[in-house]
Amino acid sequence: GGAWGGTYVDDEVKKMIEGIVGEEATKPLTMDDWLEVLRIHIENAKKGLNGESEKVLLQLSNPFVDSVRATGGDMETLRKSTAGVSYCKKNVRMVIDADVFAKCFRRPLDSIASHINDFLRRKANIQCVLVVGGFAESPLLIKHLCGQIDQTRCRVIRPKNPSMAILKGALMYNQNPEKIVTRISKYTYGFDCYNPFDPIKHP
Numbered sequence: 001g002g003a004w005g006g007t008y009v010d011d012e013v014k015k016m017i018e019g020i021v022g023e024e025a026t027k028p029l030t031m032d033d034w035l036e037v038l039r040i041h042i043e044n045a046k047k048g049l050n051g052e053s054e055k056v057l058l059q060l061s062n063p064f065v066d067s068v069r070a071t072g073g074d075m076e077t078l079r080k081s082t083a084g085v086s087y088c089k090k091n092v093r094m095v096i097d098a099d100v101f102a103k104c105f106r107r108p109l110d111s112i113a114s115h116i117n118d119f120l121r122r123k124a125n126i127q128c129v130l131v132v133g134g135f136a137e138s139p140l141l142i143k144h145l146c147g148q149i150d151q152t153r154c155r156v157i158r159p160k161n162p163s164m165a166i167l168k169g170a171l172m173y174n175q176n177p178e179k180i181v182t183r184i185s186k187y188t189y190g191f192d193c194y195n196p197f198d199p200i201k202h203p
Contacts, residue, residue, distance in 0.1 A: 004107070004108035004109075004111040004112050004115075005108070005133065005134075005135045006043075006046060006133075006134050006135035006138075008107075008108045009042075009046060009104050009105055009108055009135070010042060012103075012104035012105075012107070012108075013042050013101075013104050014034065016100075016101075016103075016104060017094075020085055020094075021068050022068075025067055025068040025070075026067065028067045028070070029063065029064060029067055030063075033061055033063045033064055033067075042058065043134070045057070045058065045101065046135070046137070046138045046140075047137045047138060047139075049098060049101060049102060049105075049138065049139065049140050054097070054098055055095055055096065055097065055098060056095075056096045056097075056098055056101040057088075057091075057093050057094075057095055057096075058093060058094040058095075058096065059091070059092065059093055060092050060093065060094055062092070065092060083100070084096060084097035084099070084100035085097070085100065102140065105138075105140055105141075105144075109140070109141060109144040109145075112141070112144075112145070113144060113145055113148035113149065116129060116145070116148075116149060117148065117149065120149070120153070120154055126154055127154060127155065128154060128155040128156070128157050129145070129149065129154055129155070129156050129157065130157050130158075130159070131145065131156060131157065131158045131162060132158075132159060132162045132163075132165040132166055133162060133163065133165070133166060134162075134163045136158055136162035136163070136165075137162055137163055142156065142158055
């Protein structure tokens, strides 16, 4: 995903939540408060959203709810002010319609598909796209790629456990570097050194 990966979706969801409860309500929240919502519950939502689900449930922490109420907000009235969003007081959950939540995926999904298609137009000999990493566990991502990429020319392949593929590859390389036949790095680095110029030795 690069710049359009799962963390981009996290940022979009964060903006959506701030738009729902108000920026003033989220200012007192610490990074740990956000991480509890983003890294645990939103990760589960990203993996479960497949374009057919009706609702997305976000479990909210007590500090989050307390922060909203401290700024004069009322979680229970959210459904009156925001279409597709409601609050379940019993389970302390924000209930979001799947189509509303899916909007957070729109830009990264389009950007990833566009980037891959641009690359395929320049490289005619590519037969498959291997999708790995945490964001690869999103059914919405795979569905979008399969719909945007010509499957007769280039297959979209996701391994059984895509989030572990990179870690396993690193471990395999550590045990046996010969397992990696070739690698293409976005950037390279090295050392540049030279001797002082001598007009006699270097005419």
